[in-house]
Amino acid sequence: MTGTTGQISRTAFARNQWYVAAYGREIGRELLARTILNEPIVFYRTQDGGEAVALADRCVHRRYPLSAGRLDGDTLVCGYHGFTYDTTGTCVSVPGQKRVPRTARVRSYPVVEQDSLVWVWIGDPESADPDAVPRAAHLADPAWRTVGGMETVECDYRLLVDNLLDLSHETYLHGGYIGTPEVAETPIVTEVDEGAGTVRVSRHMDDAACPPFYARSTGIEGRITRWQDIEYHAPCLYLLHSRIAPRGVLPEPDGSDPNAFHVEITYAVTPSTDRRVYDFWCVSRDFAQDDEDVTAFLHDLNHTVVMQDVDALDLLQRSLDTEPEGYQELSINIDTGGLAARRILTRLAAEGEPQPAHAPAAAR
Amino acid sequence: MSGEHTAEVYRIAWVAGTDTLHGVCHCGAERTARDPVEMWEWMLAHPVGHDREIT
Ligand code: FES
Ligand SMILES: [Fe+2]
Ligand SMILES: [Zn+2]
Numbered sequence: 001m002t003g004t005t006g007q008i009s010r011t012a013f014a015r016n017q018w019y020v021a022a023y024g025r026e027i028g029r030e031l032l033a034r035t036i037l038n039e040p041i042v043f044y045r046t047q048d049g050g051e052a053v054a055l056a057d058r059c060v061h062r063r064y065p066l067s068a069g070r071l072d073g074d075t076l077v078c079g080y081h082g083f084t085y086d087t088t089g090t091c092v093s094v095p096g097q098k099r100v101p102r103t104a105r106v107r108s109y110p111v112v113e114q115d116s117l118v119w120v121w122i123g124d125p126e127s128a129d130p131d132a133v134p135r136a137a138h139l140a141d142p143a144w145r146t147v148g149g150m151e152t153v154e155c156d157y158r159l160l161v162d163n164l165l166d167l168s169h170e171t172y173l174h175g176g177y178i179g180t181p182e183v184a185e186t187p188i189v190t191e192v193d194e195g196a197g198t199v200r201v202s203r204h205m206d207d208a209a210c211p212p213f214y215a216r217s218t219g220i221e222g223r224i225t226r227w228q229d230i231e232y233h234a235p236c237l238y239l240l241h242s243r244i245a246p247r248g249v250l251p252e253p254d255g256s257d258p259n260a261f262h263v264e265i266t267y268a269v270t271p272s273t274d275r276r277v278y279d280f281w282c283v284s285r286d287f288a289q290d291d292e293d294v295t296a297f298l299h300d301l302n303h304t305v306v307m308q309d310v311d312a313l314d315l316l317q318r319s320l321d322t323e324p325e326g327y328q329e330l331s332i333n334i335d336t337g338g339l340a341a342r343r344i345l346t347r348l349a350a351e352g353e354p355q356p357a358h359a360p361a362a363a364r
Numbered sequence: 365m366s367g368e369h370t371a372e373v374y375r376i377a378w379v380a381g382t383d384t385l386h387g388v389c390h391c392g393a394e395r396t397a398r399d400p401v402e403m404w405e406w407m408l409a410h411p412v413g414h415d416r417e418i419t
Contacts, residue, residue: 187377187378187379187380188378189375189376189377189378190375190376190377191373191374191375191376192373192374192375193370193372193373194370194372194373194374194390195370195371195372196370331399331400331401332399332400333378333383333385333398333400335400336376336378336385336400336403336404339400339401339404340374340404343404343408
């Protein structure tokens with residue numbers, strides 16, 4: 001790469017990482033099918049402990065999707081010929097005969113349920129460290145009121161990462177919703193913590209117009225001080241700490257911030273296939289907790305905004321797919337954070353490749 | 365909520381009122397540039413090229 005031009009490389013997944021597979025509330029006694037990093041997986045919850053289980057969604061017999069079968073207690077019965085699997089993926093019975101072939105097992109995946117999210121580990125199970133799951137504690141904290149959803153986008157997951165790390169697009173793609181001119185105009189500070197695998201992008205607007213998203217939810221009339229502090233824990237978790245206050249109102253010297261409104265915008269970016277990504281989104285607020293109108297408004301407006309991104313990224317991917325090999329991009333200052341994220345993703349993907357001397361996953 | 369920092373932190377500030385980027389490597393080396401691609405290449409090559417500083 002020379003100068004300002006460059007190009008996005010072939011899709012490569014960082015396998016030795018935790019990914020959000022579902023909200024905890026989505027996993028129950030109904031079988032849930034999700035494809036993560038090109039691997040079809042079926043999820044369910046056990047009867048007694050209520051533990052989330054993740055098994056490969058292909059029966060060893062004729063590869064029928066297990067998600068089309070049914071639960072019998074804590075075992076999963078294939079809907080085609082009845083091969084039955086326990087929560088570890090071991091086949092415990094087959095029809096018509098006593099002997100179960102020793103090799104009859106499907107893969108089970110390590111799972112962590114934390115902060116209302118269910119995380120799954122696709123890579124080498126030996127490297128799966130539950131303590132390495134990044135936190136999003138506000139999602140399960142009663143001090144925050146959270147709304148959320150999930151959309152699928154038909155694009156390389158890195159296009160969504162790019163989108164989230166460069167919020168200048170709010171001004172153009174989300175103008176009149178969450179964008180105002182000041183977002184694109186205000187310089188950013190970008191920090192990369194190579195060891196932790198995090199990218200931080202801060203944009204502090206001292207004097208900005210208040211977009212409808214915040215005007216209607218906070219009741220602020222007039223101009224605002226608006227801070228956006230992004231914390232991206234590659235590859236999956238994206239936190240946007242958003243602080244809104246009447247213009248000129250700053251946190252107290254002791255660090256408390258009673259006169260501002262705080263919103264935590266959370267995204268989980270989970271690659272499904274090379275051309276599909278699960279886009280989990282949440283909006284958590286520390287004000288108007290019991291105001292159901294505000295809850296519905298923030299949910300609906302953010303859903304509209306997410307769909308604007310979904311449509312744009314679907315379009316962008318279709319367009320990129322018609323480009324000849326070796327197309328060029330051009331990066332400018334607003335891309336400083338996105339470029340950093342791409343680089344970390346490339347490094348994490350290389351580290352997740354099976355290799356004899358196993359490189360350690362990113363230190364936490 | 366914020367993760368801990370490790371020792372290897374790179375920082376690029378877009379200088380207010382200008383088109384200039386100001387970068388600080390984790391070793392303390394500094395540089396200004398007008399192109400984020402060039403800036404990341406310089407930083408991540410640490411310590412290679414730190415001596416041919418452009419300001
Ligand atoms: S395909 Fe599952 S039992 Fe035959
Ligand atoms: Fe967006
Ligand atoms: Zn250096």
